[in-house]
Amino acid sequence: MIVRTIADAKVVDWGNGLSRRFLLSGDGLGYSITDTIVTAGTKSRLQYRNHLEACYCIEGSGEVVDMEGNSFPLTPGTLYALDKNDAHYLIASKEGDMRLVCVFSPALHGDERHSLDAAEFSHY
Template identity: 50%
Template sequence: MKVVRVQDIIGTEREVNGPGWTSRRMLLKKDGMGFSMHETIIPAGAEMDLWYKHHLEAVYCVAGNGSILDKATGETHEITDGTLYALDSHDQHTLRGGTEDMRLICTFNPPVTGQEVHDADGAYLPDDGEA
């Protein structure tokens, strides 16, 4: 059994900051669960173009607000507490923070190792087989 508390992650190697986000990586590939789980904070007003070409992601908003633009359809979906979105087709999207910071619970398949950074397309590189 694994028990992970977000307060124990803050300030460690499992807390990763990027432009427009902070990710607290609660479960990683090396934890052996077959997926990774993160708490991600998107500051109010942030905007990011993302495209997870090598990963599927599901995201559940537990606080704050924002929106997600589906670049394929042009549709914008509002995100508020209680909203889940799933990038089930490697969807290119723009994630925007709203008037409040968003607190998101994210899962990735395949799981991430914890130190990935977004490339020029907004994607993480494919899994190289390393834990």
């Protein structure tokens, strides 16, 4: 059994917020769970080429925008899943930070960070 508190999670600054990583590849479960803060007013162009991801919004608000320009509002109680390694923009509202609980498969190693360079997609 694995029991961790937020104080035990590995904290990674991913560029436009913090990723508090509860489960990593070394735990042997095959997936990761993170508690992710997206800083208010930020826009991040992202793509996970080696991981599928599902994110559940538990606090704050924002939107996820696909590369065709389709925008999907994110508010507490909304989940989005990147089931095809989808490139996307993650945008947090200016009113406050957005908080997401995210699951990655396969599991993150732990030190992965985004490259937020507009000229190239971020990826793990």
